[in-house]
Amino acid sequence: MENKEMQIIDDIMNRMIQKELQPGEKLPSENKLADKYRVPRITVRNALLKLEDRGHIYSVQGKGRYLKEESIQVQLPLTGSTSFTEKMESMGYDYCTKNIDFTLVPYNSKIYSHLQASESDIVYRIGRIRYINKEPIAIHYSYVKEVTFPTIQKDGPNINSMFAYYRKHGINEFTSKQTLLSVTFPTLEEQKLLACKSMVPLMVVETDSVDKETDILLEYTKIIYRSDRFKYDITIND
Amino acid sequence: MENKEMQIIDDIMNRMIQKELQPGEKLPSENKLADKYRVPRITVRNALLKLEDRGHIYSVQGKGRYLKEESIQVQLPLTGSTSFTEKMESMGYDYCTKNIDFTLVPYNSKIYSHLQASESDIVYRIGRIRYINKEPIAIHYSYVKEVTFPTIQKDGPNINSMFAYYRKHGINEFTSKQTLLSVTFPTLEEQKLLACKSMVPLMVVETDSVDKETDILLEYTKIIYRSDRFKYDITIND
DNA sequence: ACACAGCAACTTGGCAACAAGTTACGATAG
DNA sequence: CTATCGTAACTTGTTGCCAAGTTGCTGTGT
Structure with a gap:
């Protein structure tokens, strides 16, 4: 199967929409997610970087990744x-x-x-x-x-x-x-x-x-x- | 100065809009662009990957990167x-x-x-x-x-x-x-x-x-x- | 002169090892 | 008991090296 990266993005976006992931919440680490999705760390990382570029999450070196606070629409x-x-x-x-x-x-x-x-x-x-x-x-x-x-x-x-x-x-x-x-x-x-x-x-x-x-x-x-x-x-x- | 990557994207996008870069044209290689912009190759690469994700260019391993053919708007x-x-x-x-x-x-x-x-x-x-x-x-x-x-x-x-x-x-x-x-x-x-x-x-x-x-x-x-x-x-x- | 094999020089793609930052916890000294 | 320092174990960030694919040139045999 190709395009694991996009599947990860879809999965995380769905969890955000379904409110399984809450604003401000900490995401699992790159390594944990890599284990979960059975892909190399770099694949998870690329998916997360895209979500960051889209403005959905942010990262802190040494700490982890977090969902952004919900803002008005x-x-x-x-x-x-x-x-x-x-x-x-x-x-x-x-x-x-x-x-x-x-x-x-x-x-x-x-x-x-x-x-x-x-x-x-x-x-x-x-x-x-x-x-x-x-x-x-x-x-x-x-x-x-x-x-x-x-x-x-x-x-x-x-x-x-x-x-x-x-x-x-x-x-x-x-x-x-x-x-x-x-x-x-x-x-x-x-x-x-x-x-x-x-x-x-x-x-x-x-x-x-x-x-x-x-x-x-x-x-x-x-x-x-x-x-x-x-x-x-x-x-x-x- | 920060955010070299985004400066490269802006520059290439501007050249596309100004028609300095034509549809179908081959872009310089990652290494050439890295020399030109005085940044590490990885920075150029990330910029090009984003342009690819946006659908503006495509790449062929071993050959290079090309501007997509213009399509109707x-x-x-x-x-x-x-x-x-x-x-x-x-x-x-x-x-x-x-x-x-x-x-x-x-x-x-x-x-x-x-x-x-x-x-x-x-x-x-x-x-x-x-x-x-x-x-x-x-x-x-x-x-x-x-x-x-x-x-x-x-x-x-x-x-x-x-x-x-x-x-x-x-x-x-x-x-x-x-x-x-x-x-x-x-x-x-x-x-x-x-x-x-x-x-x-x-x-x-x-x-x-x-x-x-x-x-x-x-x-x-x-x-x-x-x-x-x-x-x-x-x-x-x- | 021509055909073709092989090699060198380029291209993009992938990854593993290392760097840097944060946290938690325990040893130690007061 | 308490405060502080050091270290180990985690996190994300960076980069250099090699793999893989394409092209074109060059040498060699016919």
């Missing part, structure tokens, strides 16, 4: 036109956000075409990290043309909520033309920002935001979520 | 009430589907509660695999109560399209109460069915299907997509 409405902050607050989460950058974006065909911007347009990126229970759970980038909001350079660094900023400019209802969703793995930088391991999948949601009244394109948005922190609600309703 | 509308088959055909893909199982489902609190079924109800699972260009891209499970369609046991094994089956029963318009989306890794069985490596993330879409006219619950659906084959369109429109 948030049911997040991906659709709908209310702001992220409002969604979170209406669900009663300990939620906060932190601005991480406000920079001029060098010309980039993908972003510029999304914004329907010409090469001579000036585009800024507003980046922030969203936290639930003090844990980072998403990176949120807003790309805005200077033409659309001429005072953006001055306002930018102090914007806490783009929605609030738009309301201040008399825009109250938003819609979007297209929302795309894909799955990636974190770069080294994203791992640092989101405090996650290299094999935690990220969900990337890209959309445009349009003033419902005037149909003017406001921004191009890219949100990068830790996929292990959410069950996404994509119900279409109302 | 389909833009898939996740929302909307047309059937999967219709979506695919309207987009002109070489699409087909294969029934893989029709079985009685032993009592399971999660599935039964989704179906609003009591413990004495009989529930069947219809499983099929969906292919694009002969490549498996999704596993589709439909859970149906016998009460809803009394002849399901007889019909089941020959059902090619659930939507067609419902239409035969006079149901023409469908809707759903809630659609949830999450990300997981494949079990060993799912790896075999979807012909993918252990670290290819899967997108799981769970929904109920309701007859729009009578509001009767028809089925509970669970679709498991290979996340590397799609960009999902979750635009809410019309």
Whole structure:
């Protein structure tokens, strides 16, 4: 029989789902598991390293391996036109956000075409990290043309909520033309920002935001979520 | 500086995105890369093994490592009430589907509660695999109560399209109460069915299907997509 | 000139021995 | 009795060496 490693991963994952293994619990040592599954130690070790990369367990040299403490899984409405902050607050989460950058974006065909911007347009990126229970759970980038909001350079660094900023400019209802969703793995930088391991999948949601009244394109948005922190609600309703 | 391994992964991934590395191309050997990045061979090796697990490269002992051939990425509308088959055909893909199982489902609190079924109800699972260009891209499970369609046991094994089956029963318009989306890794069985490596993330879409006219619950659906084959369109429109 | 065997130099794959860190416990000294 | 130190037995982490597979060149015989 091939692929003992994957069988071990399946077995341990099942035990975690069935609650046979509890959060915080210590796993048997590599040697004990190797005896149990009748495989070389290295096979068990590789399986455990993968589980660690996925963020399910952690190890302490000389002590052993432990299941991570269970962390929240948030049911997040991906659709709908209310702001992220409002969604979170209406669900009663300990939620906060932190601005991480406000920079001029060098010309980039993908972003510029999304914004329907010409090469001579000036585009800024507003980046922030969203936290639930003090844990980072998403990176949120807003790309805005200077033409659309001429005072953006001055306002930018102090914007806490783009929605609030738009309301201040008399825009109250938003819609979007297209929302795309894909799955990636974190770069080294994203791992640092989101405090996650290299094999935690990220969900990337890209959309445009349009003033419902005037149909003017406001921004191009890219949100990068830790996929292990959410069950996404994509119900279409109302 | 820590985490050389991740820096190597980032670098190779960037080169792939920038098309500096072409599909099918042979990568430098572990030793050459170790020299280039000034790290021990084992570090390069671990980075390459992760890229292999993610499905980006493959290796041949004695020969070397190669970039996988580029495969299609389909833009898939996740929302909307047309059937999967219709979506695919309207987009002109070489699409087909294969029934893989029709079985009685032993009592399971999660599935039964989704179906609003009591413990004495009989529930069947219809499983099929969906292919694009002969490549498996999704596993589709439909859970149906016998009460809803009394002849399901007889019909089941020959059902090619659930939507067609419902239409035969006079149901023409469908809707759903809630659609949830999450990300997981494949079990060993799912790896075999979807012909993918252990670290290819899967997108799981769970929904109920309701007859729009009578509001009767028809089925509970669970679709498991290979996340590397799609960009999902979750635009809410019309 | 050509065919072929054999060898050398490369590739990736696997593993065993060793290193490093933690804990538990018992001997020993005060 | 108590405190402390040392050691042995465990844990996970690292690495260097050799096995296995492929390629290509070179020498040899025809």
